[in-house]
Amino acid sequence: xxxxxxxxxxxxxxxxxxxxxxxxxxxxxxxxxxxxxxxxxxxxxxxxxxxxxxxxxxxxxxxxxxxxxxxxxxxxxxxxxxxxxxxxxxxxxxxxxxxxxx
Numbered sequence: 001x002x003x004x005x006x007x008x009x010x011x012x013x014x015x016x017x018x019x020x021x022x023x024x025x026x027x028x029x030x031x032x033x034x035x036x037x038x039x040x041x042x043x044x045x046x047x048x049x050x051x052x053x054x055x056x057x058x059x060x061x062x063x064x065x066x067x068x069x070x071x072x073x074x075x076x077x078x079x080x081x082x083x084x085x086x087x088x089x090x091x092x093x094x095x096x097x098x099x100x101x102x
């Protein structure tokens with residue numbers, strides 16, 4: 001089950017989100033329906049599949065090999081803030097306390 005789009009082809013895409021699924025469950029049907037497409041990583045010899053961490057490492061290495069254009073600083077701050085909001089438990093309460101809006 002391959003794709004005509006190879007991992008190296010992803011490098012030319014301006015905006016990109018990469019989703020990986022494990023060998024047991026793969027990617028959910030909902031995520032597949034939302035995706036614009038798939039890509040494949042070439043394998044040689046008797047290899048039939050790659051461990052998810054290996055596939056992720058190969059993909060990230062291919063995407064960053066020669067660097068990617070830097071994000072504008074405002075967009076970078078926005079993405080960092082979104083990441084922090086999604087990764088800190090009760091982030092809204094932390095912000096309220098920090099701002100003194102109790």
